[in-house]
Amino acid sequence: MNPNQLLGKRGTADAHPMEDFLRMDRMPHIWCSTCGLGTCLTAFIAAAQESAIPREDIVVVSGIGCTGRAAGYLKYDSFHTTHGRAIPYATGLKVANPRLKVCIISGDGDLVSIGGNHLIHAARRNMDLTVICVNNFNYAMTGGQAAPTTPQTAIATTTPYGAFERPFNIPFLVDSCGATYVARWTALHVRQLTIAIKEALLHRGFSFIEVISPCPTVYARRNRLGTGLDLMKFYHDHSITKNFASTRECDIKFQQDIVVGKFVQREEPTYLDAMDAQMKKTLGAKFVPYVGPMDPNSERTKSDART
Amino acid sequence: MNQRPRGPVLTGAHYLDGDHACAEGAIAAGCRFIAGYPITPSTEVAERLAERFPRIGGTFIQMEDELASIAAVLGAAWGGARAMTVTSGPGFSLMMENIGLGVMTETPCVVVNVQRGGPSTGLPTLTGQQDMMQARWGSHGDYEIIALSPSSPQECFDLTVTCFNLSEKYRVPVMFMMDECVGHMTEKVVIPEADTIDVWPRRWYRGPRDKYLPYAPDKDGVPPMIRAGDDHRVHITGLTHDARGYPIINAECQQICVSRLTDKIRDNADDLVMVKEEQLRGADVVVVAYGISARVATKAITDARKKGIKVGFLRLITVWPFPEKKIRDLAGKVGCLVMPEINLGQMYREVERAAAGKCRTMLVPHCGGWVHDPEDILKAIIEGAK
Amino acid sequence: MEIKVSGFGGQGIIRIGMILGKAAALNDNKSATLTQSFGPEARGGACSAQLVVSDAEILYPYLTVPDILIAMSQEAYEKFEPELKEDGILLIEEDLVKPHPVRGHIRQYAIAATRIAEKLGNRLYANFVMIGFIVAITKVVPKQALLDAVPGTVPDRLLQKNIDALEQGFVLGEQKLAEAK
Numbered sequence: 077m078n079p080n081q082l083l084g085k086r087g088t089a090d091a092h093p094m095e096d097f098l099r100m101d102r103m104p105h106i107w108c109s110t111c112g113l114g115t116c117l118t119a120f121i122a123a124a125q126e127s128a129i130p131r132e133d134i135v136v137v138s139g140i141g142c143t144g145r146a147a148g149y150l151k152y153d154s155f156h157t158t159h160g161r162a163i164p165y166a167t168g169l170k171v172a173n174p175r176l177k178v179c180i181i182s183g184d185g186d187l188v189s190i191g192g193n194h195l196i197h198a199a200r201r202n203m204d205l206t207v208i209c210v211n212n213f214n215y216a217m218t219g220g221q222a223a224p225t226t227p228q229t230a231i232a233t234t235t236p237y238g239a240f241e242r243p244f245n246i247p248f249l250v251d252s253c254g255a256t257y258v259a260r261w262t263a264l265h266v267r268q269l270t271i272a273i274k275e276a277l278l279h280r281g282f283s284f285i286e287v288i289s290p291c292p293t294v295y296a297r298r299n300r301l302g303t304g305l306d307l308m309k310f311y312h313d314h315s316i317t318k319n320f321a322s323t324r325e326c327d328i329k330f331q332q333d334i335v336v337g338k339f340v341q342r343e344e345p346t347y348l349d350a351m352d353a354q355m356k357k358t359l360g361a362k363f364v365p366y367v368g369p370m371d372p373n374s375e376r377t378k379s380d381a382r383t
Numbered sequence: 384m385n386q387r388p389r390g391p392v393l394t395g396a397h398y399l400d401g402d403h404a405c406a407e408g409a410i411a412a413g414c415r416f417i418a419g420y421p422i423t424p425s426t427e428v429a430e431r432l433a434e435r436f437p438r439i440g441g442t443f444i445q446m447e448d449e450l451a452s453i454a455a456v457l458g459a460a461w462g463g464a465r466a467m468t469v470t471s472g473p474g475f476s477l478m479m480e481n482i483g484l485g486v487m488t489e490t491p492c493v494v495v496n497v498q499r500g501g502p503s504t505g506l507p508t509l510t511g512q513q514d515m516m517q518a519r520w521g522s523h524g525d526y527e528i529i530a531l532s533p534s535s536p537q538e539c540f541d542l543t544v545t546c547f548n549l550s551e552k553y554r555v556p557v558m559f560m561m562d563e564c565v566g567h568m569t570e571k572v573v574i575p576e577a578d579t580i581d582v583w584p585r586r587w588y589r590g591p592r593d594k595y596l597p598y599a600p601d602k603d604g605v606p607p608m609i610r611a612g613d614d615h616r617v618h619i620t621g622l623t624h625d626a627r628g629y630p631i632i633n634a635e636c637q638q639i640c641v642s643r644l645t646d647k648i649r650d651n652a653d654d655l656v657m658v659k660e661e662q663l664r665g666a667d668v669v670v671v672a673y674g675i676s677a678r679v680a681t682k683a684i685t686d687a688r689k690k691g692i693k694v695g696f697l698r699l700i701t702v703w704p705f706p707e708k709k710i711r712d713l714a715g716k717v718g719c720l721v722m723p724e725i726n727l728g729q730m731y732r733e734v735e736r737a738a739a740g741k742c743r744t745m746l747v748p749h750c751g752g753w754v755h756d757p758e759d760i761l762k763a764i765i766e767g768a769k
Numbered sequence: 770m771e772i773k774v775s776g777f778g779g780q781g782i783i784r785i786g787m788i789l790g791k792a793a794a795l796n797d798n799k800s801a802t803l804t805q806s807f808g809p810e811a812r813g814g815a816c817s818a819q820l821v822v823s824d825a826e827i828l829y830p831y832l833t834v835p836d837i838l839i840a841m842s843q844e845a846y847e848k849f850e851p852e853l854k855e856d857g858i859l860l861i862e863e864d865l866v867k868p869h870p871v872r873g874h875i876r877q878y879a880i881a882a883t884r885i886a887e888k889l890g891n892r893l894y895a896n897f898v899m900i901g902f903i904v905a906i907t908k909v910v911p912k913q914a915l916l917d918a919v920p921g922t923v924p925d926r927l928l929q930k931n932i933d934a935l936e937q938g939f940v941l942g943e944q945k946l947a948e949a950k
Contacts, residue, residue, distance in 0.1 A: 156621060
């Protein structure tokens with residue numbers, strides 16, 4: 077994409093190039109300097125534009141946490157839900173209004189810990205959702221507590237002597253549960269990440285992207301890893317791109333090489349495809365496909381007005 | 384079951400239990416989205432809709448738990464669907480956090496609770512009325528809710544429609560507080576012609592897209608709603624928010640936001656309160672009851688009247704907002720209010736509070752598992768008449 | 770009129786109450802309230818259905834003293850027979866219930882519903898044999914009201930078999946009634 081296309085209304089350097097897609101009336105944002113979340117948002121906006129999906133069809137859902145604030149800054153229909161429940165909320169939006177392209181942008185704690193059950197079930201159903209899971213290895217909003225992604229030996233406020241639990245390998249988790257698109261990039265890999273988000277948006281089925289992202293204020297500082305910029309340098313030196321690597325081998329160990337790439341891309345019936353096929357098979361002509369949501373443009377005051 | 388009409392509404396006379404009547408009420412109200420998780424004794428509602436929906440253009444999704452069910456219902460409502468979930472005690476507990484989100488984001492939906500005995504796993508197959516206060520206060524923070532309680536399968540049908548209507552009018556989750564006895568009681572249920580059933584539309588916003596403020600209320604305190612995907616670019620959050628829906632984390636915004644959420648219900652309490660009154664004039668004792676307990680109380684009332692006691696009967700259909708005006712008025716006129724309920728005193732506390740010492744109040748408690756022995760209610764009536 | 774139907778889970782006890790109630794409420798211009806109780810397990814446990822049939826609106830939905838008891842298992846018989854009205858009607862599954870001497874003025878009738886159903890091809894029809902038997906003896910609803918209530922309560926492909934079972938029970942009921950006179 078020509079970077080000039082991303083210039084703001086005024087086409088000048090002082091305007092944010094993506095201001096049409098951000099809630100500029102909510103700036104400044106709450107994220108820390110050199111946090112990776114800004115990169116994730118710009119990658120998302122660029123990918124959404126490149127996908128050519130009508131803007132109004134895209135709905136963003138977040139849970140709670142630093143990444144959970146993403147929905148609040150993106151100028152799409154956006155929903156900031158409760159901790160862990162972004163995926164089932166998004167499931168409701170999608171099933172009730174299948175036209176929508178529903179994207180979840182949330183953090184590792186939100187999606188994999190408190191929302192872990194929803195994550196595996198959405199993957200199992202191959203629910204047609206795009207999940208962008210920003211992994212900063214800890215609960216940053218609440219001050220840097222250990223998460224199920226915190227690598228062993230890393231320091232967090234609740235693991236002051238070093239984390240000792242085994243962390244999740246998230247791509248392996250969602251792959252084994254049936255996700256049909258799985259990728260991992262870091263906040264450094266802007267181009268690859270943008271391509272991955274675009275592919276995920278255009279993918280039919282459950283698509284999942286893990287974005288390894290620096291948390292300069294709590295995770296990096298507490299582990300003496302420097303600033304966000306130092307972590308970007310670390311990603312540069314220690315990311316190993318292995319497309320279609322076995323997700324089983326994508327474990328992340330404290331300050332060791334990170335396998336990145338597109339790991340899974342396969343075609344399988346989505347939840348809605350499978351439901352329609354089964355109902356048609358069993359009910360035949362008696363099957364009445366879902367009528368869709370109510371239409372604001374047609375008043376319906378009597379109960380039989382639909383179907 | 385005798386008639387098979389072409390439309391989705393099962394017009395005609397049927398012999399249905401309360402759970403199934405509730406399911407038919409949802410269909411008649413235009414509900415076409417259900418998310419649920421199996422739990423006794425509410426499962427029959429979801430089962431019937433799982434069977435009915437694919438034949439009438441509805442969609443049922445069995446979620447992984449009740450946390451997910453209520454979240455999906457809220458999402459579906461913003462997707463433009465009329466949505467419902469169904470559960471019982473333990474599941475109701477799990478739904479509480481997102482019921483708060485529903486209140487905060489003013490999301491119309493219906494939560495059916497077919498109550499069983501608690502606490503904890505308690506009595507999965509046996510009745511209780513022990514979630515009445517949880518319906519009102521179960522989610523954290525200050526808020527107001529609407530809750531109705533049916534006493535018969537016919538009311539399970541009729542009031543399910545009312546629940547949807549009220550949820551749309553006031554943009555709030557409405558709790559339908561059934562109990563195992565009414566849910567599993569079978570009686571004749573008459574379902575009217577579809578075009579005679581009053582179904583209220585969503586309060587759709589009709590102004591220019593770029594002028595929409597999600598939380599700028601109409602005169603009655605309730606804001607109009609949009610549907611996700613129609614290019615309004617709204618932001619909806621459970622954080623304290625301003626009229627734009629943007630989070631504003633301070634005391635001033637909290638005051639405006641939370642007051643309106645409560646006032647829209649409190650100020651319209653007269654519109655919301657539904658009760659059934661019987662022989663209140665000149666009564667010495669009035670029995671106040673709801674749900675299955677109201678049916679059981681009728682026997683004690685009949686027996687008391689045979690003994691010459693002047694007993695009135697106030698049946699609560701709306702339980703939240705609590706019909707406190709009715710109770711306050713009665714308290715000045717009668718000697719005693721007797722309240723049987725299948726808990727150790729939940730709505731009774733409201734009766735006591737509203738009566739404010741102007742008459743005696745007597746609780747007839749029951750721990751759950753079965754209904755009251757009408758004798759116990761009769762004894763309280765006799766005692767109250769002294 | 771207060772009717773209690775009892776047996777063990779899987780015998781179609783609730784359905785007996787359901788069909789009688791439906792016949793009374795929808796086809797005989799009566800009020801009929803059915804309540805039920807069963808163990809958490811769908812099969813095997815003790816199970817009973819309680820039906821109140823009345824010309825007036827039914828306010829109190831439960832039984833006080835049953836006028837009619839149907840017992841399809843020994844356990845149910847032992848448990849519920851003492852509650853039956855002094856001059857009530859007791860119908861038992863004769864192969865499954867060994868009755869004690871008849872109490873008071875209770876009129877007792879027995880039918881081998883399960884054996885008859887097995888001869889019809891499946892023991893699952895036993896409840897329909899019993900329904901026919903109940904209606905012939907107690908006349909709780911007119912026979913036609915009963916027959917009109919059956920469609921929709923069983924899968925269409927099993928409708929005729931169930932009606933046959935019902936008819937056999939009904940004929941046997943009329944015979945027993947005639948014998949008793």
